[in-house]
Structures are given as structure tokens and as C-alpha cells.
Amino acid sequence: KLSMRLQRVASYIPKGSVLADIGSDHAYLPCYAINNQLCVKAIAGEVVEGPYQSALKQVLETGLQDKIDVRKGDGLDVLEIGEATAVTIAGMGGTLIASILERGKAKLTKVERLILQPNVGSKNVRTWLIENGWELKAEEILEEDGKIYEILLAEVGEPLKPYQNKHETGLQFGPFLQAQRSPVFIKKWMQEKDHLLNVIAQMDASGNTNLEEKRNELLKQIKVIEEVLA
Numbered sequence: 084k085l086s087m088r089l090q091r092v093a094s095y096i097p098k099g100s101v102l103a104d105i106g107s108d109h110a111y112l113p114c115y116a117i118n119n120q121l122c123v124k125a126i127a128g129e130v131v132e133g134p135y136q137s138a139l140k141q142v143l144e145t146g147l148q149d150k151i152d153v154r155k156g157d158g159l160d161v162l163e164i165g166e167a168t169a170v171t172i173a174g175m176g177g178t179l180i181a182s183i184l185e186r187g188k189a190k191l192t193k194v195e196r197l198i199l200q201p202n203v204g205s206k207n208v209r210t211w212l213i214e215n216g217w218e219l220k221a222e223e224i225l226e227e228d229g230k231i232y233e234i235l236l237a238e239v240g241e242p243l244k245p246y247q248n249k250h251e252t253g254l255q256f257g258p259f260l261q262a263q264r265s266p267v268f269i270k271k272w273m274q275e276k277d278h279l280l281n282v283i284a285q286m287d288a289s290g291n292t293n294l295e296e297k298r299n300e301l302l303k304q305i306k307v308i309e310e311v312l313a
């Protein structure tokens with residue numbers, strides 16, 4: 084059974100789309116999307132041999148080789164220009180997701196929707212979207228097996244629109260997530276605050292006086308979190 088995280092990612096795939104799932108690993112997401120008629124065709128991209136073989140095997144075992152192309156290559160390199168109408172990139176850090184999008188942006192001409200699930204560093208993804216004309220349309224945060232995940236949905240549009248009145252913190256916290264203030268959102272940022280407090284406590288215990296600047300920076304970050312949660 085597909086993880087709740089990937090089910091939620093799949094729920095944003097527009098009906099009838101041609102899906103490119105980049106960093107597909109076992110190709111669970113495209114298999115699920117085809118089996119549930121969420122897309123008409125899919126491309127599973129993988130850059131590493133092991134996961135690429137897993138994807139090939141999974142697609143053959145599910146008998147979906149006519150509908151899902153498994154391709155080996157880096158990021159969006161596996162796509163022809165205009166081939167995909169929806170792209171999913173899930174289960175990686177935000178920096179890697181942003182660099183895949185940046186390097187492959189020529190391949191996005193026909194893409195109506197980006198569905199991105201950064202494990203950490205979603206700020207990098209939001210920044211890339213703003214700089215490249217993509218408007219955040221929705222965000223979701225969920226917890227599964229003790230881990231907290233964010234899902235970002237973007238379409239071509241007005242990149243700054245969702246940030247109105249909350250631009251300063253929006254990039255870090257997510258404009259929709261910040262407005263929703265779900266229990267998982269609050270939990271995530273309480274945990275992050277605890278983590279930062281721990282780092283400060285360790286610095287103080289080390290007795291190193293050269294850390295003053297870093298310490299002040301961390302205190303500033305904690306203050307931002309407290310203000311958002313207040």
C-alpha cells in the first residue's frame with residue numbers, strides 16, 4: 084500500500100495528465116497514479132542504477148510497461164521538451180529539488196502543475212518558484228511514521244500572490260501552512276525551536292566565546308519562530 088505521503092502527492096495530479104516522476108525509486112507513485120486513472124501516461128526518472136532497476140522491476144511486475152516509461156538520467160534530462168504536463172519530485176531535500184528544476188527548466192514548457200515534496204529545506208523550493216514565474220497554489224503538511232513532510236503545489240501564475248502581507252516569513256514557513264496553522268505545523272516548528280535551543284545550550288557548554296555571532300543568529304531564528312507560533 085502506498086504511503087500516505089505519496090498518496091497525498093498523487094492526489095494533486097491533474098486528471099488526464101502525462102506525469103513525470105523524477106527520482107522515482109521503486110516507481111510506486113507512477114504505478115499508483117496509472118492504476119487509479121490519475122494520469123494517462125507516466126515517465127519514471129531515476130539517476131542511480133539500483134533504484135532505476137527497482138523501478139523497471141516494479142513496472143514489469145505490475146504489467147504497466149505500456150503506460151509507464153522508466154528512464155535513467157539526471158533530473159529532467161529524461162524528458163523531451165513539452166512531453167510532460169505534470170511533474171512530481173518527492174522525498175528529497177529542497178535544495179536538490181530546486182537544482183533539478185533549475186537545470187531542467189527548458190523541459191517545463193507544457194507543464195501545468197509541479198507537485199513537490201521536499202523533506203527539508205522547502206524555503207529553497209519556494210524561492211525557486213518565485214524566481215521562475217510559478218505560483219504556489221496549495222500547501223500541505225503531514226506526519227507519517229514520526230516524520231513531518233511538506234507538499235507544495237505550483238502552477239504558472241503570479242508568484243508573489245500567495246505571499247501578500249506575510250512575505251517575510253512566508254518563504255520559510257509557507258504562506259498557506261502559516262495561515263492554516265495545523266497541529267502538525269505547530270509541532271514541526273516547536274521541534275525546530277527546541278533543536279535550536281539545544282544547539283545554543285551546547286555552544287554555551289563548550290565555553291567557546293567565538294560563537295557569539297552564531298549564537299545571536301540562532302536567537303533571532305528562535306524569535307521568528309516564536310512570533311509565527313504566537
Ligand code: SAM
Pocket residue numbers: 089105106107108109128129130131134156157158159172173174175179183
Ligand atoms: N520519490 C520517491 C519517494 O518520494 O518515495 C523516492 C524518494 S528517494 C529518497 C530519492 C530518489 O531520488 C533516489 O532514488 C535517488 O536516486 C533519486 N535522485 C536523486 N537525485 C536525482 C536526480 N538528480 N535525478 C533523478 N533522480 C534522482
